[in-house]
Amino acid sequence: MPFKETFILASPENTRYVFFYEVDQSAKNVFKLSLHLMNNETKIGLLRIDFNGGHQNPSEITDNLPEELHQFAGKHFSHNESHMHCFVEGYKSLAWTVPLEDNFPVQSIETSSDVVQAFYAFNAMITLETRFTIGASLI
DSSP states (O other): OOEEEEEEEEOSSOTTOEEEEEEEEOTTOOEEEEEEEEETTEEEEEEEEEESOOEEOOSOOOTTSOGGGGGGTTOEEOTTSOEEEEOOTTSSTTOEEEEOOTTSSOOOOOSHHHHHHHHHHHHHHTTOOSOOOOOTTTO
16 A cells, blocks of 8 residues: 655754655555755755665766766666665766665565564664654555
């Protein structure tokens, strides 16, 4: 069943930065975890993990592209290749993806337990200190 939950994250110590955190699953079972920086009413994508969704990386390599991403220029990720989108200055928001690293504990979404584990692993990756309780609407 499709769902979308959005959270606004802010630090009481540093109100200059506000983050937009989204958990999304489409009717086609594409599951996404996203983090965006909110700045002057703009939304800048920082990081997103996609399960069961395809993607095509740009083929153009500019000076802004880190060398470790060069090998993924033009790469097409099929719907069964879980991947992580990342911010690269000078490119469209979250245009670049890399394979989901083996050190990310969830490589695919097959069960509701995988959704919960991916959610908590993403929170650990972004060093989110707020503890969320998973409700039935998320699983």
